[in-house]
Every structure is written in structure tokens, then in C-alpha cells.
Amino acid sequence: MDKDYSDFLGLVKELGALDQIGGLLTWDEETYIPPGAVPDRAIQKAALTGIVHERLTSKKMGRLLSVLKKRPRLAPDQRVIVREMARKHKRATAIPKELLQEISKTESLAMQAWVKARKARDYRSFEPLLRKMLGLKARVAECVGYEDRPYDALLDEYEPYMKTAEVEALFSRFRDKLVPVVSRILDCSTKVDDSPARGDFPEEGQRRFLMEIIRQTGYDLERGRMDVAPHPFTVGSMRDVRITVRYDPHDLRPAVFGAIHEAGHGMYEQGYLEKYYHTPLAESISLGIHESQSRMWENIVGRGLPFWRHFLPKLQGVFPSMSGVRVEDFQRAVNTVKRSFIRVEADEVTYNLHVMLRFEVENAIFSGKLKTPEIPGFWNERFESYLGLRVPDDAQGCLQDIHWSIGALGYFPTYSLGTIYATQLYDKAKKDIPGLEDQFAQGNFGGLLGWLRKNVHSQGKRYGASDLIKRVTGEGLNEDHFLRYLKQKYGAIYGISL
């Protein structure tokens, strides 16, 4: 290995180690940190972020990248690592330190204002800070640069290589096909009973059951843990991947589907190849691809009939009160569809309408077609037309999510991209693995996990998301897989033809 490349790899791996340290700081902050230590954690994270930024933008890194980018004889793996580090270096270098500090300061002010505004249902008190934050993010877009639209530069942080125009076209088709399906489900006369998922479920029993599920599906507890946190998340990579869950003692769904969802994220992070550890070839492609893994396991696998053919008897072993429940009734109980205002409580059918609405707001703002004072009106009108509900106040409307206050612009679309990726990948896996769902009914999830390992996880950041999907499935992004999945599954559950 030549000296320049090995020096470069040293820097890359150090950044990887610092990234893992940052993950631990986050994990601890959400799980075991003493209350009095919370304010200090922000200082520690800022110190670490500063060091990462300094090293990523260092002259040495810049010099090595420009040397290596011109070198003709790099191996393909090396080329990917150089390409991805160059992207990170470029982005970090492009944004001036003062702008970052201004964003960070505005973040804490805007978050406080958001908390208050949501409580008081008073969008106007939040609007000035939101306007400021959007202005700062517009400056970020100018610094980073873009070919077509400013929003491209923001989207690229969460969904690298994806373009606004591509999302716009995809979501527009998707929304137009989804709205009528949602209406037909919501307006039909069938009422699905969710009582089998409710009852008295002490935490210790739920925990034992979750451990059985995540172990069986393939989350590796030698290289991971499961703890409790108020807002479940997954953190870490490869040999240290930690998931969290929260328990509702009267409802199995939050913990069970939360754990399967996070384990889906976790299995992705555990699935990179050892030889690429601490390089971009052992990093996730995008938030969308990440979300495709969690949603595939949670919704397609975990809310499916075959899954519960295997796991319902185990659940009945832990909670004998469940012993009279039929598997078909249980699966229906965990797949109810409802009109609701709050995105994070929405089912998989309506969820994407919540998400696409947010993308439409962001896209309109960054195309100059919408001003911040007009957001509530825009939101409420579209919400009613997509979901048939009148938004009673902004706390249940455009003030419900934290994302905008912390400057996470370009993040929302990744949720629905994940949904689309998930069904498209799953349909291909089903084609490649005969009897896949029969395997689930036998408690065997290794076929699917192996397929994902090979086709997705082990690739790291080798390809962008669209490229990967095309290489694996043989076609471009196609929302019809998800629509077909919905129609088939909910047609059966609701006893209607969709």
C-alpha cells in the first residue's frame, strides 16, 4: 500500500473511531446518564464535533485527497473510500465555521421556542426563529453548492446523490396513487379490533419476548445490546450496535414493533464487512436505505401473518392471558388503519401522506413558492385533502415535529424513500428466495438476512441509493411495489377489494 494512501487511511480510521465515541456519548445521554450531567454532555459533544471537523478539513486531509483523487492505480475499494471522504471533506470545508456556530446557537433557541409554541399552540411565536433557521440553511445550500435546486444541497446530507427533482416526481406519482387507496380503506365499513394487542403486560415479560424476537431475526447480541430510552433509536456500527425500546405496560405494540424496527437498523449496521471497518465502505448509504431496513423488518416481516405464526405461541408462553387469541386476529390487531394528526403515531398506510406533505412544505419554501407565515395554511389545506381531517390547531399540525427547529431540512423525505426502497427490495428477495415467507413461519429469518447482507449491508457506501436499488432489483425506483403490497395486505385484513 502506498504511503499516501496509508496515511490517508490512518486519518479515515481515526475519524471512524471518533464517530463511534460520539455514538457512545449519545447512547449514554439517552439511557444511563445522571440527570445533573446532561448539560455537560452538550459540551463534550461540541468538543468532539470540533475535533472531527478540524481533522476532516485539515490541510493534511485536503492534500492527501487531492493527491489520491488523481492517482490512476487505486483499487476499486480504495476509489470508493477516497470518493466518499472527498465528499465529506468538501461539504465540511464549504461551510464556514461562523455559519456552523450560528446554526448551532439558533438550534437551541429555536428548539426552546418550538417547545413553548407547540405547548401554547402558537405558531406565530415560533415563526421568526423558523424563518431564521431556514435562512441559515439556505446559506448552507449556497456554500455547499448545487446543480439544479438549493434543496438538493440539503437533501444530500441525508440522502446522498438523490436530487430534489427525482423525489418530486416520485412522490407526486406516489401520492396520487396512494390517496385513493387510503380513502377506500378508511371509508370502508370494516372495523378492525385491536384489543388482542392490549391488556396487562409487565415489562419483564415483554423484555424476555423482545429478546427472543430480536435474537431470532438475527440481531447479534454479542455485538449489541437492548436498553430502555424514551425515544427509541439505534446507534453505533459493526461490533458495537445498540438499540433501545420503550414499554407500554398495557399495549404490546410500542415495544414489539419498536424493537423489530430498531433491530432492523441494527442488523444493517452489524452487516458491514470487517475488512472495511471504520471506512465509508462500512457506513450506511443513506437514511432512506437505513429506513428501508427498519421498515422492512417492522412492517413487511414483523406485521405479517407468517411472522406471528411462529411468534404468537412464544408470546402466549410468556403471557398466558393471550392463549385464546387466534393468529389472524392478532395480526389484524397490529395492522389497524386510522386517520390521525400525528405522524409518529400513524400506521404504515397513512404514514407516507404525513411525510410527503412535509416534503411539499420544504420544497415549496426552498423554491421560493412559500413563505414561513403561510406554512400553517398550506399544511392544513393539504392535510385535509390527503387525509380527510381538519387540523384543529398547529400543535396537531405543522408544529408537531422537532426536525425544523434543529435544522433537519431534507430529512423527512428519507422516511418515504425508505418505504419505497423496502418493498422494492423485498419483492426481489422474495423472487430470489423461494418459500421465503414459509421460512418466517418456521422462525427462520436467515434467508432474508443473508440476502440483505449480500445485496445491501456489505456494500457500505459503494453505491448511491438509487444505483443500489437499480443494481439489485433491475429497475429504477418504483412506488408500485409498495402500492401492490398495501392493496394485497389491507385488502385481506379489511375484506375489501383495493
Add this chain to the structure above:
Amino acid sequence: MDKDYSDFLGLVKELGALDQIGGLLTWDEETYIPPGAVPDRAIQKAALTGIVHERLTSKKMGRLLSVLKKRPRLAPDQRVIVREMARKHKRATAIPKELLQEISKTESLAMQAWVKARKARDYRSFEPLLRKMLGLKARVAECVGYEDRPYDALLDEYEPYMKTAEVEALFSRFRDKLVPVVSRILDCSTKVDDSPARGDFPEEGQRRFLMEIIRQTGYDLERGRMDVAPHPFTVGSMRDVRITVRYDPHDLRPAVFGAIHEAGHGMYEQGYLEKYYHTPLAESISLGIHESQSRMWENIVGRGLPFWRHFLPKLQGVFPSMSGVRVEDFQRAVNTVKRSFIRVEADEVTYNLHVMLRFEVENAIFSGKLKTPEIPGFWNERFESYLGLRVPDDAQGCLQDIHWSIGALGYFPTYSLGTIYATQLYDKAKKDIPGLEDQFAQGNFGGLLGWLRKNVHSQGKRYGASDLIKRVTGEGLNEDHFLRYLKQKYGAIYGISL
């Protein structure tokens, strides 16, 4: 505040934040880390240590220190911070990176060799690596520099400002007075029954009892936690101080006295002043002073009659099987004195002989009076003369401790310095606070903690250990406080005149 000083303080506080991060990495490694992630933790710690070293030895730090050292108008607090950072900078700069790397490499080899050698009771297989490690530490001493003895430079890492000659004189007096007291206790005919401390004590009950003890003595659980670890330790400072314990389901002593010991360390770290956070004025003076806090709480307070007058009824509430036990019998049970080979299992009476023997070995080596092949002979002879036991093999002799394999030379003496500091400070506290031990019997430990806060904790690194002791107690280091304490306590327990 002038610009140089505020730039300097920025660097100091960043190092403080990195130090807290390092503490979290250690805590997690000993508590919740997934098994597969252990090897990566060493990489993360090395990355962080490298960054700390780089920043501590940076040109900017060097320049600011030399400017500030010459500045006449620094406030007293500022002068302490500059003085202590200059010491750290000098030490870090003096040791070449190659030597540090060589030590770090030798550490892992020597530790592996030590584990094997101890298992096989084969000192000779460890000797070459021990010799190598001692040679490297001698080089460290030459790099760091010393006025009198090379060992000064090593001792200074753990017990700043303390000199070898001072320890030598103190320990020599101490040992000569201690040996006959130990013999009289061990050779008397009284047998103390420790069965009240043994029985069936499920972990959950022990834990509840420990929480009550540490909360009541003053360990702040808003700014700390208590977890389980195989080798108990304390980590962190000020607003994030974590202690660990281990449970023996059949013996109360390991958890109870382990928790009081670690809470003693913890209360020290929680006792710095807010305004000094992340500077040397909110750091411990030395390992010896640290140990004085843990040993004072564990042995003087925690193994005393007044303490158990308050806590035995609580213990009986948790474990009704203890209800027949008299407080005098319980206190005797937790103060048995025994001849034993292993330092970490020794009682407070014999413990110091174990420690002083180790200092004698180290001191003889670094004065050129002892060669590594001669260590077992030297050890066994002195051990028998101090403790009256023949060492059967080196696993129970000079191979028992990890310290030498990891290059912790100069560390052992701090244990006995801590003992001496502890009783000397405690005697002064008793003089200053009338009825101190009656307060303990009422469950009130705030008087002692407040006294320690004021006289020790809040001082940070303002004074060296000897200076602090002299300022607080009005006299130089004096082993007679400990000897008087021993004679009085064990005279009563063993019913003999000492």
C-alpha cells in the same frame, strides 16, 4: 480576562471535556459494553489519548504557558491553573512519542505474559518482560527528570510533589511501629466470629441497602450512579461521577464496603467547586488523597460502631434473617484481622505491610540495589518477616498484582499514604466537630462531609498532598494517628491492650 488567559482556558476546558469522555469510555467498558466491542474500545481510547497528548503538547499550549508564567498580575487561582497545566505540559512534552508507543506495546505483551505466569506460578516466564518494562520506565524517569532519585519522577505521576526520600523515611518509621502491633493482634487468643456478615443476601436486597447507605452518607445520585462491575472503581468528576460494586450473594462485605469505599472516592470528585469546572482546581490532588477519602469512609466511618448503630436496623429491615444480630457483634464481624497472602483481600491492619513491601521492591530496583531475577527472594523474605507467613508460590507472592505489567510503577505507595492522610485528617475533623461520631449514630454524615468539602475537596490541586495536610492539620505527615486508631479500635475488638 486577558486574551492569552482566555485562549489558554479554552484549551484547558477542552482537555477537561476530553477527559470526561475518556472516563465514559472506561465506565462503559467495565459495565455495559457488548462483548464483541471490547477490542475496539482500545482503539477508541488510543485515538482519544493521542488527541489529548497532541493538544497538551501543542505549540499553542506551549506558547501560552510560557507567556502566562511570566505574567506578574495573574490572580492566585489563575496561577494554580497555569502551574498545574505547565506541569502536565512539561511531562507530556518530555516523553518522546516513540517511548510512549514502546511502553504501550510492552504493556499488552507484559500483561498477557503476567496472566500466564501467574496462572502457571512461573515468575521466570514473566521476568524478561518485567525487566523490559522497568527499563522503559527508567527511561521515562530520565526524560522527565528528577532532582534526587529516578523513582521521584515516577512517583510524581501518581503523588505529585512527593519525594522518594520522604516516603522512604515515613514508611520506614511506620513499618517498624506497625509490625509489632500486627503481631500482637494476630497472636492473641481472641477469635472474632465473622458469621454475622455471612448468609443468604439476594442482590436486589443488597442493592437497596447500598443505595440507602450511599445516599445517606452524601453521595449525590443526581450527579452519579451505581452499577455493577467485576473490579469496582469510580470514574468521572463533578456532575458525572459513577461508582461500581460487585455482589457476593453469601457475604455482605464486598458490596457494602466496596460501595462505601467507592462512594468516598465519588464524594471527593463531586466536591469540587463549580466555578473551577474542567480546570486543575477541580481535580484531585493525588491518588493518595483520593485514597484517603475512600479509606476514611470505608474503614474509619463505615467499619465503626456508630455507623452500624444507625445502619444495622436498616439492614435488618431489608434482611429479616439478621434481626437477632447485636451491633457489637456485627461490627466485630466486619473487622476481622487475618494473615493472608493477597493484598486486595487484606484487612486494614495488615494491608499497609503488603503495600510497603511493594514500595521497598520498587525503591530497591530504581536505586539499583535489586535486579528483577531477585524479586521473588526479596519479596518472600520480607513478607515472612513482616507478616509471619511463608509464601508458597509467586502467584501468592510477587506475581499477584497487575500493576507492574502495565507499568504502574510508583503507584503502590499511594495506598498507604492514603491511610496515613485519612487518619490524620479524621483526627482533625473530630477535633473541629464536637460529637462527630454521635452524629454518625444518628445517621447524620453531613458534618464530616461538609468538613471534607471545605478543607479538601474544594481545594482541587491548589496544594500538594503534604502541604494540604500540614495546612489543614497543623502538622507534617504523622503515622501515629493511624497507629493510635488501630490500637484503640482493635484493642477493643480483640479485648487486648495494644
